[in-house]
Amino acid sequence: MVAALLTEELVDFVESGVSILVGTRNAELRPHGMRAMGATASPDRRRLTIFLPAATSTRTLANLEDNGAIAVTFSRPSDHQSIQLKGRFLGSRPATLEDRFAQERYRAAWFEQLHVCGVARSTSKRWAYWPSVAIEIEIDALFQQTPGPGAGDALGAAR
Amino acid sequence: MIPLSRLHRCLQGVTPSQIVTCDRAGIPNTTYLSQVHYVDERHVALSCQFFNKTRRNVEENPYACVNLLDALTCDTYQLDLKYVRSETSGALFDSMATRIEAIASQTGMKGVFRLLSADVYEVLDARKIDEMLVEPERDDSPPPSVLDPIARPRGELRGLHHLSQRVSRAVDLDTLLSSLLEGLQEAYGFEHSMLLLPDETGKRLFAVASRGYGESGVGAEVEMGDGILGTVARERRIVRIGDVHTDLRYGRAIRRSARDSGLTPSPEIPLPGLPDAQSQLALPLVAADRLVGVLALESRKPAGFDDWHEAFLGVVASQVAMAIDRMLERGEEPAHPSRASAQPASERVRAFTYYRNDDCMFVDGEYLIRNVPGKILWKILRAHVHEQRVDFSNRELRMDASLGMPELKDNLESRLILLRRRLEERCPDVRLVRAGRGLFRLEVDARVSLVEKDSP
Numbered sequence: 001m002v003a004a005l006l007t008e009e010l011v012d013f014v015e016s017g018v019s020i021l022v023g024t025r026n027a028e029l030r031p032h033g034m035r036a037m038g039a040t041a042s043p044d045r046r047r048l049t050i051f052l053p054a055a056t057s058t059r060t061l062a063n064l065e066d067n068g069a070i071a072v073t074f075s076r077p078s079d080h081q082s083i084q085l086k087g088r089f090l091g092s093r094p095a096t097l098e099d100r101f102a103q104e105r106y107r108a109a110w111f112e113q114l115h116v117c118g119v120a121r122s123t124s125k126r127w128a129y130w131p132s133v134a135i136e137i138e139i140d141a142l143f144q145q146t147p148g149p150g151a152g153d154a155l156g157a158a159r
Numbered sequence: 160m161i162p163l164s165r166l167h168r169c170l171q172g173v174t175p176s177q178i179v180t181c182d183r184a185g186i187p188n189t190t191y192l193s194q195v196h197y198v199d200e201r202h203v204a205l206s207c208q209f210f211n212k213t214r215r216n217v218e219e220n221p222y223a224c225v226n227l228l229d230a231l232t233c234d235t236y237q238l239d240l241k242y243v244r245s246e247t248s249g250a251l252f253d254s255m256a257t258r259i260e261a262i263a264s265q266t267g268m269k270g271v272f273r274l275l276s277a278d279v280y281e282v283l284d285a286r287k288i289d290e291m292l293v294e295p296e297r298d299d300s301p302p303p304s305v306l307d308p309i310a311r312p313r314g315e316l317r318g319l320h321h322l323s324q325r326v327s328r329a330v331d332l333d334t335l336l337s338s339l340l341e342g343l344q345e346a347y348g349f350e351h352s353m354l355l356l357p358d359e360t361g362k363r364l365f366a367v368a369s370r371g372y373g374e375s376g377v378g379a380e381v382e383m384g385d386g387i388l389g390t391v392a393r394e395r396r397i398v399r400i401g402d403v404h405t406d407l408r409y410g411r412a413i414r415r416s417a418r419d420s421g422l423t424p425s426p427e428i429p430l431p432g433l434p435d436a437q438s439q440l441a442l443p444l445v446a447a448d449r450l451v452g453v454l455a456l457e458s459r460k461p462a463g464f465d466d467w468h469e470a471f472l473g474v475v476a477s478q479v480a481m482a483i484d485r486m487l488e489r490g491e492e493p494a495h496p497s498r499a500s501a502q503p504a505s506e507r508v509r510a511f512t513y514y515r516n517d518d519c520m521f522v523d524g525e526y527l528i529r530n531v532p533g534k535i536l537w538k539i540l541r542a543h544v545h546e547q548r549v550d551f552s553n554r555e556l557r558m559d560a561s562l563g564m565p566e567l568k569d570n571l572e573s574r575l576i577l578l579r580r581r582l583e584e585r586c587p588d589v590r591l592v593r594a595g596r597g598l599f600r601l602e603v604d605a606r607v608s609l610v611e612k613d614s615p
Binding site: 019021022023024029030031032053056067069072073077080084119123127147151152 | 237
């Protein structure tokens, strides 16, 4: 797999109010998906920290501890612009207060997106996010995922 | 495992669903899906529009995990699935393909954005992820009627009965159309509705009646196969769209992507009706295997139409289709209408211009009507101005070969309704009034001037 890093533009995208889907699998290759509540890119744009609500992350964390394989799709509901990255799990830790501020910013932007799409703010704010677990991943590859014939094309800058 | 029938609201495509698969080498793949289709209590079908990574993965390793979101409550449901087969024909495929083609056509993506296969999965487990949400505030919970409409069928059955009675009491097409649209509002609260009928060519539909729109839109035309309504007409299948904007956005995302790939889709047609419609339901009216019309409903609510609406309105649509079909049959008509002299009651002048090349009629410089209804009006107005006639019969219109009415079952009645309604809206000084079965009278409260021209 060709190693890739995020462009500045893609950093803005993954840190904005996009829907975040984290995919992992267990030792029997059974896939599992969960919604993450925010992400931040490392300064060198090779790694991402992704925030998982502790209440829903048990299976994802067990899968990552088992084999480390992870895929993440970021999708903007208002126009379906989407990217997917494939990566490797580096480690996890309880989210800090600083992480919580990042998540609050994310939630505000994400709820606005949902509101445009007809989901009431009073409803979306019920999504659990705290306490949360921060997982760190190394990016191996980036793909265009916007629905259409171009889906699956490689994205991002080569290292 | 919770029953899949309880997830009906998540299976309408209001919000995209998430799917995770995994290839043989163990690399997961994450993406979003526009449509998860209920097949039965043990199976769902996913739309395959492009031969993508998800499809390749399940051919190697059949397991998939899908997350569904209920847009009203934000409840998340998780399905563990196992890929069974891909269907490329049959009832399931047709039903999913029609919906996708309707959206594709509406966004100018006909041919680019189409269903390749309906991929059927066995549901191994279905569960609600309760931990996703913190405790709801009391007033956040939706009203019980929204939560489980299927649990209270009696009110809906009464509504069906009421609607059916209104439709069966109608004595002519005009009354039938208004009874139907009024009845839909009275019985089920559907405020925005429209009825379209096919024209003489069978290649187009025209709007003959509407309710709940500022501009009536009567006379608006839709090509067969174009847009949601044109697709419903061509395929003769019900199309329900839970969130118009989600689906159109999805179509537009693909269109942008296709344009970037060098494919050039046809221009987008504007959606007729509410600018802020959230959901749509369109039903074909079919009698004796012929399409006699399309009934279209819109709502400002996402997921405004439910499974039971589709079923109940399907019954109404059949009844209305048979009634329309019956009313279009020719009745006994008098051969010689009486004559009376025309008395212009006012000195006001209405100037009619007829463009003979495309049978298009303008009044005082504004578009009025075209095609067969345009020709009929021109014939009537000429007889009025030159022979002072006011009484006309359907029979003489049918006998006039220059009008181009079809031989057997024609749609003269529906064309006259359209003409009458366009005149009411654009030129109330000139009216077509019923004067018994197969007869009508021209009432004119102005002086009429007629000019015939080649097309501009």
